[in-house]
Amino acid sequence: MLTHDQTVEHLIGGRRVSRGEGPGRAVLSPVTGDVIGHMPCATAEDVAAAVAAARAAQPAWEAAGAWERSRACLTIADAIERRKESLAMAITLEQGKPYHAEALDEAQDCADLFRQHAEDIKRMETSVVPLEDTGKRLITFRRAVGTFALVTPWNFPMLIPTELLAPAIVAGNTVVLKPSESTPLSAAALVAAIQEADLPPGVVNVVYGDGGTGERLVTSDVDGVAFVGSHPVAERIVRAAGLKRTLIEASGNGPVVVLPDADLERAAQGAVYGGFYCSGQVCCATERVIVHREVHDAFVEAVLREARKWPLGDPREQETLVGPLATASTAEKMDRHVEDAVAKGATVLMGGRREQGRPTDLYWQPTVIDGVGTDTHIHGEETFGPIVPIMLASSDDEALAIANDTHLGLQTAVYTSSLDRAFRFGEALRSGTVIVNDSTDWWENHSPFGGAAGTLTGWGRVGGRHSIESMTDVRGLVLDVSPPPGRRAA
Structure with a gap:
């Protein structure tokens, strides 16, 4: 549960960093109106350090292999489930959603998502593609994009970070998360549970701040940007991100x-x-x-x-x-x-x-x-x-x-x-x-969630293996299996 006037700290390369730019920001509970915490705003140096830590950790994290990353996600799921009640109350006090009717489900969904992606990664199959050239074999496989910036909103302050973070790291990416400035305490509680898995330093990094912090992050030396939020902010992020890989889910009018x-x-x-x-x-x-x-x-x-x-x-x-x-x-x-x-x-x-x-x-x-x-x-x-x-x-x-x-x-x-x-x-x-014949709010964790082409709701899909596909590259390996000149095929 949130304690009175808790102050969150950035997580950079496995170390907690409390400094910030300016006076920081008080966090008010919409339930009571009380100040329940404070949030520092990351400096440009903080953002750069977090990205550098993520980039340094990524090659070894990907090389650890799918089964090792899967085990880490299962450990995280267990840690979240052990803390479910306190995580749910943190969501309720900071975001305002009903504890019994909604917040407990959100915390449980976070655990379920880590478990689901832990299994999904084991089933991301390769393929051998038929070729016109009978002396060649084309094998396709997936590799991590690299380092992802994750920018998330306040309406599901643990679930949406999890929807992006879990598939990113299980696929071999490393991340820098910038949660909403309205709900930093919920994000910090989630990250504390994640840290129980003893991930290598730099795999998961967190910087807190406002829109300026997010802009610094998406324009930094990251390989991809995943964003969930409003479409006006999404437009700014896409323009700032340039040709980086982007996964965007931005508003609806259901x-x-x-x-x-x-x-x-x-x-x-x-x-x-x-x-x-x-x-x-x-x-x-x-x-x-x-x-x-x-x-x-x-x-x-x-x-x-x-x-x-x-x-x-x-x-x-x-x-x-x-x-x-x-x-x-x-x-x-x-x-x-x-x-x-x-x-x-x-x-x-x-x-x-x-x-x-x-x-x-x-x-x-x-x-x-x-x-x-x-x-x-x-x-x-x-x-x-x-x-x-x-x-x-x-x-x-x-x-x-x-x-x-x-x-x-x-x-x-x-x-x-x-x-x-x-x-x-x-x-x-x-x-x-x-x-x-069901609500617009219908949702299951493995369904492909995202906007239609030609709208301003974004692109890419969040949910199950679709998230992993959005956060990985399809690579090709062509093997020449034809016999050397002068030698007959067996």
Whole structure:
């Protein structure tokens, strides 16, 4: 568990470094409003030292072999599982998500991911490719990219670092992690568990800081950059990274399409879960619910019944399903989006404001809003709050057009009982993944998670072997097996 006013330290080449640039940053709990820690901002020298340590450690770490790296990841998984309760409480106090309903699962998912990647790496097969030249053999295999910069957000302050760090190191890369400045204590707690595996110094390095620290890191002498966060920041990172290998997952505007033949109770449950889970602060959260006019009224009634089952409260309490928003800027964005939608004709059916009488002003009421138009901020941007915004469509074609009217394309949900409609929407939606009859927040660790081509949601895939593929190079080895001149083949 977090202690009062904990100060995190950079991890550079196996050593803890406490210096920083400027006064550093106080870490406030969105749950209580208390200062629960401080974070130093890495200097340019700190970043350079961390990258140098990672580069120095990489050749030997890759040469250790897949089985040795797999064993290390299994050890890390065991360490995380032993600390699961304290890690979960660290997440709750710093990020605000409910301890029982969400944070315990996040900590367990971290352990599960290290175990999964420990097995994945053993099954990254090579291949022998048939050639026109019968005297040659082409063998393909994978090698680590080298040293990766990992820049991660605050909404899943342990899981997303793990989603990048575990496949990176099991594949033979070394890393420098720059976690969000909003949740450094959670990242530090995760790294403390990782250190129980006694990895060689320099395999995992951590520098703390703000956007300037991240920019220094991605422009440093790293071989690859993996980023999860908002698309405006992703654009800056990609420009700064140049021709380095990049893995980018950047925002979503998750539409849910409810067609006339849908199971409305099931659709309502999925829409509410996608809107309220993690207080809506998920890149694949339900951001827009596009409902066919024929079933609109019955669907709205089902949504309101389901939404009332999600109590807002202190995330440390057993019954709480919706906690506070993590940051002031996120709450302000929720304010703007709801005010804009109402000004343009939408109707708040439930919630619609911050709840008074809480320890902080970040407790935004779970909200259902109907009649949202395509001219609203909600339709055009990622809201990232506990909201189920309902939009109308009069036909399948109109629903499809509204869903695709976005520059973001991460995950979409479609509710229908028709196989024909499921295939049609699945193929026509500009989305990395289309989920039929479940929430936009559906996720399993091994599924390929990422944005569709032609959108600003990024590229590459996170999940299972797909992560390892994104963090390795395909290499070719051509062998000439033809007999020397004058000698017959056996």
